[in-house]
Structures are given as structure tokens and as C-alpha cells.
Amino acid sequence: MSAIGTIDERLAKVTDAFDQDCYCVTRHETKDGALGVLAEHRTARNQATQRPKKAFYVDGNPRQVGYLIGALAPDDVRRMATEFVEHFIFDFIGILEAGEEGIGKLIQEHLVQIVREQTQKMIPDIPAEYIEEIDGLVEGAGTPEVTRERLVALNFGVDCALAHLYSGTWFEDNNVAPRMLRIPSACNTFFLTGAAAGGRHLFGRDYMFPTAGVFQDTACMIVYNPESPRRAHVSQSAPGLVGSMVAMNVDGVAVGVDVLAGRMCDPERPGFDSLALNRHVAQYSGSADEAVRHIADAQRGVCWLYPVADARGRAFAVEAGRKLGPGEPFPYLEYVPHYLKRFLPTPPYIERMRRLYHTPEPDQGIMARPIDYRYPMKYLKWNKRLWNAWNRNLLQRILDFIWAIITGKKQWKEFVEEVGVLFRDLTYSKEYFTEKGYINKKWDEHNCPGPFFFAPQRESSADTMVVCNTCITPEMRLTAMNSWVATISNNDQNDFQWRYDELNREILDALMASPGGVEETAAWDLINFLRPDGNFPDYYPKDQQGRVYVHGSVTLCELGSRSIKSLFGYYGDEPVSITLMSYL
Secondary structure: OOOOOOHHHHHHHHHHHHHHOOEEEEEEEEEOOEEEEEEEEEEEEOOOOOOEEEEEEEEEOHHHHHHHHHHHOHHHHHHHHHHHHHHHHHHHHOOOOOOOOOHHHHHHHHHHHHHHHHHHHOHHHOOHHHHHHHHHHHHHHOOOOOOHHHHHHHHHHHHHHHHHHHHOHHHHHOOOOHHHOOOOOOOEEEEEOHHHHOOOOEEEEEEEOOOOOOHHHHOEEEEEEEOOOOOOEEEEEOOOOOOOOEEEEOOOOEEEOEEOOOOOOOOOOOEOOHHHHHHHHHHHOOOHHHHHHHHHHOOEOOOEEEEEEOOOOOEEEEEEOOOOOOOOOOOOOOOOOHHHHHHOOOHHHHHHHHHHHOOOOOEOOEEEEEOOOOOOHHHHHHHHHHHHHHHHOHHHHHHHHHHHHHOOOOOHHHHHHHHHHHOOOOOOOHHHHOOOOOOOOOOOOOOOOOOOOOOOOOOOOOOEEEEOOOOOOHHHHHHOOOHHHHHHHHHHHHHHHHHHHHHHHHHHHHHHHOOOOOOHHHHHHHHOOOOOOOOOOOOOOOOOOOOOEOOEEEEEEEOOOOEEEEEOOEEOEOOEEEEHHHHO
């Protein structure tokens, strides 16, 4: 939709809407008839900076939108374009020794150069409107540090870096051992609808995004009211980012993105993915089904999970790899180690299971798991032999470990810390795969055989969907069964599974306690289940002042009322809320 009324009329409406949401308008700007408004929260402050939490309203075309945000928050845009760009890659993929002299420093320098060069080559795959918005940000910020090159790296550098990390090509060519790397291991999502939510439509998002020491101070809410045919939406983001950690639009469509470790990437063409694709989906989708179509059609080059839902109760977990070309076969077993293939189903078996369970075929490199997905339970019967294969492969794991010590990638003292895990056979039990089961009962346990098993779908109700960094569809799960991915994410694979299992159990317990459906207060506690004052106080480390920053944002959307509540900054900060329809 497009903004209606004069500048003064729109400003009055937006000022009133911010007032209802506990914000005070502090400044506004105009650009060729478009309006931008900055508001500060009356009570919610960042406990480190003591500054009020900020929110923005912008309308107009893409360049006007970018200009207005840049003009209203030039310092935040500058910090995101400089400090964040210089540090986020290493927070995101966890290179060991990245801040020290030596191989870590060399990797750091090379990766910065790769991202700066390669992101410029990604521009042809990015819809032109987002590049126009970036150009508007540059103009509006008006500082020499804010350039198109830096903002393109900011907005698309994550996808560029992950395409190289997941495929391993640059690292292998430069003799960087996979044990030196660590993928980001974060994100939790649920959607509760119908009886599970008492008639509400609750979309919970915990986007555990590395802050690089910047995002926790610049994070904000942005209400976009763009020119038609784009849809008005509210985004949790930061000035300088054209993408969204989570977004909800005027039609009640919500979208997020979760990290997905998989080899099905294209480092030569990382494409249009993650945060920017989130924003694109929010701007153009009138339903969850339309959102899936936009994701499938995008020129993707990196593995991600996209949970989407709408106010009609439709929802999907879109498990996405690189976009496949016309007629290109789905790479079920292409990335699986040779020794493991004899323990896995063949393509004819996969096709037979899909017909038996009426599962849609892969679509251009995605599997869209709907909220009423019927999990093909026969796949779980393969897991016992996969656990046994992991245990029988002990010799290879020992050789890998010794080689890591010889080449200096591990220290002998680490042997003492890891020997118990390395030489211990993993146990297997059918109880792992029940509705309320766990593979690891505690968040720091390690009983998963890396990614080399079929993850169960816990939720059995058509009113509940849970997404936590793991593919549930067997088709996409197979593409994650890869030795390189296993090495860079081995411990994190346990964390992926534990968070899924724990969030599932907490939702089931909440439903048992609330036969009439989960209330919004309870839903907020569910998506915020990793908070330091909850059941897992040691999950996140504290800083030197004893604070714990929010790794990205924790958000709950009620899609019926188009309201959104979000926590960013630090745990202990007050969350903020926006009611979208009041601004339009």
C-alpha cells in the first residue's frame, strides 16, 4: 500500500500511533514527498548505553526509504557500515585465533577481501530496489565512511561468507583445517494457531544473530509503508540493513530465517538469501503460500531455513539450498561420504516414500514442510544403523584428531578435554524419537552422530510448528550429511537438536497446562526459553560487567492483530511493541 494524506496528516497519524506504543517522536525528515519519523521509547532503554530504544516509520519508494533512514540515524548506519562489517564475519563463523597474529589473522584478512570483492559480484542477483535503497542510505547518511561497497558487504556478506564456509572450497584451497572453523549455531521458531493458541496466531522468533559488538546497540523496529505494489510491514532490524531478522506485513504474513548447515551451496553465486529475502517476502506476500513461492523462485545460493506463517493459520518451514536449474536433479546423495551411502536409502526408495506419504516434490532446491506435514516415519528405522556406522568409524575420527594435533590445529591439552567424547560410543535408543523425546537431555551433552541421522519431527498437531536449525524432511536432511559440514558443526549439531527437542517439550507442557490454548504471555516465555533468568542460566556467557547481550532479537508476532513484541540489546532490557495497523 502507499501512504495516504499530506505530510502533516501522516506525521500526526504516525505520532499518535507511536504514542500508543509508548514512543515519543523526536525527529522527522522528508524526501520528495516521502516521510521518515524517528521515535524513542519512553521507558525501554539499552542497559549498556542507557539510550532509549528506537523505532522508525518510513514511506515512499526504495531510494526515499533508504535516504530517510540514513538521514534519521547516520551514526547507526556508519557503525553498521564500518565496525559491524569489519567484525561480523568472525563472530558469525567463529574463526579460531581470528584476533591474534598467525593463521587466524591471515584468514581474517583474506575473508574480508573475499567478502568485499564477491558481494559486488552478487548485485545482479539482488532485486534492484534493495540496491536503490542502499544508494539512498548512502545519500541520507552523508558521511564518507558510508559507501555502497560497505553497505552491500553489510547486507550480503553473510551469504557470501557462508556459501564459502559450507562448501569449504576457499578454505580447502588455502589449507585451512575445518577444525579451525565454527558455524553459527542459532535460531528458534515456533508457530501456534487454532486450538493451540486459543484462536490466535502466534509466531515466535529467537534469531540468535552475532552482534559483532554493534548490533545490540543499533537494533530497532522499522515500520515500512512503501509505494504499491509493496506491502506495508514492520521489521526488526538495524539502520543500514535492508533486510529483516523477522518481519510481519499488513496481511498478517510473518517470516524469519534460521541458520542451516549444509553443503548445497554455490560459492560462485551466493545469490539472494537470508535477511534481504525475508524483507522481500514480507513486502510481496499476501499469504504463507505466496511466501513459499517467492523463496522458491529467488536466486538462492546458500542453505537457510525460512519459517513463514499467516493470519489464516497456514505455515511452512521452508528448508532451502541453492536454487536448482530447470531439469537439474535434486542432489539427495551427492554430498554424503562414500562409506555412508550403503547405510542410507536410495533415490527410488525416497521417491516411493514421497508417494506413500503424499509429500510434495522438491521445488527448485527447497522442501516446504507445511504445518500439517506427515513425517515419513519409515526413515527413522535407518537411524540405528547410522548410529552404528558412526561408532564403527572411530578409527577415522582418531586419525583426524591426531592429524589436527600434528598440524597445530589442536593442542595436546585439548586431548584431555575431548578424549572422553572422542572414544565414547554413542548410545542409541528408540525413545530418542518419541513425541517428547530427547537425543541430548541437557544442552551440553553430545550424543548425536553429527548430522548423519534422520532428525525426527516431534510436533504431531496441525496447530503447531517448531523450527530450530535442523532439516526435518528426509530429502533436505540428506544434503546436510557431509564430512566437511560435520567437522565444522559437530558440537553444534547436538545443540541444534537439543534446542528443537527442548522447545518442543516446553510447548507441549504449556498446551497441557492451558487446554484453552497458549496465551501471549506464555508464548513470550516459550520463545524466550534461553533467557539467563530462566531454566538455562549458563547457556549464554556474561560480559565483564555481568551482562548478557541478546544474540540478535527475541520476537513474538500475533498475526491476527498485526502486533509485534521484540527484545534486543541486553537481557533485562524492556521489550518493545508495535501495532502495525495504527501506522497505516
